[in-house]
Amino acid sequence: MTWVYFAIFFCACASAGATGAMFQPGEWYRSLNKPSWTPPDWLFPVAWTTLYICMSAAGARVAGLDGSGLALSLWALQIALNTLWTPVFFGKQNMRGGMVVLSALWIAVAACMVALWQLDWLAGLLFLPYLAWVTTAGALNWSVLQLNPAQPGQA
């Protein structure tokens, strides 16, 4: 049954990942001023694939446990926000909107991690790289917002 859970969560992650395939960075993103510590483009799909596996494993570890409702409802919230970010940032080229979504995502991921940890420490630990990555993505989004004051995405 754990594998069924893993498959369901991974399909949800794939939906979020599909936005990355559809809304690619492209010319607009390349033309933006970016901080020196911006991760290279190739790292993003590698990182996300790894994180999707960790997130799905975390969900699968707790889905069969009694009292997992809070962790799983927060898991649902984070995957919806995760699916939303790419169309906002790369699709609409809206850096401010992206920052709002990322801030909400950070809170959802942190809350989910705490709820997971209370059920199963390994499930909580599997969310730690995700929180670290979302923190990095938030810092990058914020930095890009500051470094490109004349961009229409400031609107």
Next chain:
Amino acid sequence: MTWVYFAIFFCACASAGATGAMFQPGEWYRSLNKPSWTPPDWLFPVAWTTLYICMSAAGARVAGLDGSGLALSLWALQIALNTLWTPVFFGKQNMRGGMVVLSALWIAVAACMVALWQLDWLAGLLFLPYLAWVTTAGALNWSVLQLNPAQPGQA
């Protein structure tokens, strides 16, 4: 605690709903040939708001129950697919891609409804209007795909 669950699920629904505010139908959609039974534009936000309340209530009713893991993992899957559809269809104007997402969404919603029903018949019932609406949306997406063979969104 049920209200906390409702709030979390409703925030997830709001993420999905935000795509509808960002990627509006616009000129492209208006210019498409549509079937005679196409619902009027004003009905879409009304229907979705009602459905989001029903979906959140359904999730909140079961989240505190033991054995709700399957229903909640499917709830997470359906909200990710729901968030994905609008950017694909209206954002990328990809009618074929939209059809793929809607088909996956229909399966996820139907499976979630069955899983909810086994825990609480009222939660299952709260998903029935959603399944009906996704069925209608699927028929509309399919019909628009057939009626506009020369559109780039066929790609």
